[in-house]
Amino acid sequence: MLTDLYFMFFKIGLFTIGGGYAMIPLIQDNLVGGGYMTSKEVVDMIAIAQMTPGPFSINASTFAGMKAASVLGAVISTLGMITPSLVITLIVAKYFFNMQETTLVKGTLYGIKPVVAALITSAAITLAMAAFFPSGYNISSIGAFFGSIDFLAILMAIISLVAIIKFKVSPIITIVCAAIVGVLVYS
Numbered sequence: 001m002l003t004d005l006y007f008m009f010f011k012i013g014l015f016t017i018g019g020g021y022a023m024i025p026l027i028q029d030n031l032v033g034g035g036y037m038t039s040k041e042v043v044d045m046i047a048i049a050q051m052t053p054g055p056f057s058i059n060a061s062t063f064a065g066m067k068a069a070s071v072l073g074a075v076i077s078t079l080g081m082i083t084p085s086l087v088i089t090l091i092v093a094k095y096f097f098n099m100q101e102t103t104l105v106k107g108t109l110y111g112i113k114p115v116v117a118a119l120i121t122s123a124a125i126t127l128a129m130a131a132f133f134p135s136g137y138n139i140s141s142i143g144a145f146f147g148s149i150d151f152l153a154i155l156m157a158i159i160s161l162v163a164i165i166k167f168k169v170s171p172i173i174t175i176v177c178a179a180i181v182g183v184l185v186y187s
Contacts, residue, residue: 001069002076008034009061009080014088020049020056022116024123027060036068043130051175057081131157152185 008030016023024046031037037045045067049059058078065077099105129137131153138144156178163169 002073004034005036005065005068005073005077006080009065009077010083012061013057013081014084016057016119017112017116019116019120020060021123022119023057023060024126025119027064028126031064036064039130041067043127046127051179128157156181 061081065073
C-alpha cells in the first residue's frame with residue numbers, strides 16, 4: 001500500500017501543471033478509484049487542505065496518506081507528491097533562464113495554459129457540485145432536483161465571491177465567517 005501511495009502521488013505531482021487546484025481531478029480519480037476515500041471524503045479533504053497553512057498539494061497528499069495508512073502513509077504520500085516538483089524545479093532552474101525566449105519553450109507554455117484553465121474549471125465544478133448538492137442531485141423530478149439543492153451553500157458561495165472580488169475581503173476572514181455560519185446552521 002505504501003508503494004502504491006508513493007507512486008500515486010508521484011504521478012499526480014508529475015502530471016499536475018498549474019498548481020494545487022489543477023490536481024484536484026487527479027487526486028479525486030486516484031483516491032476514489034483506488035478505494036482509499038469516498039467522494040465525500042475527498043471533498044472534505046480538499047476543504048481542510050485549503051484552509052490549513054502551506055501548499056495545497058502537500059496538505060492534500062499528507063491528509064490522504066494519513067487517512068489511508070496512518071503517519072507513515074502521510075510521510076510516503078507527501079514524499080511522492082514533492083519528488084517530481086523537486087527534480088523538475090532543479091532542472092528548470094538550471095536551464096530555464098537561458099531558454100525562456102526559445103520558440104519551443106514559448107510554444108510549450110502557450111499550449112499548457114488552456115489545459116491548466118480546464119483543470120482548474122473541472123476542479124471548481126467538482127467542488128461546487130459537492131457543496132451545492134451534498135447528497136447528490138436527483139433529476140427524477142423538478143421537485144426532487146430542487147429538494148437536493150443546498151440553497152444556503154449557494155447563498156454563502158455568492159456572498160463570499162462578492163465579498164472577495166468586489167469588497168476585497170480577505171479570504172481568511174471569509175473562510176472564518178463561513179466556518180462560523182456552518183457551525184451555527186449545520187451543527
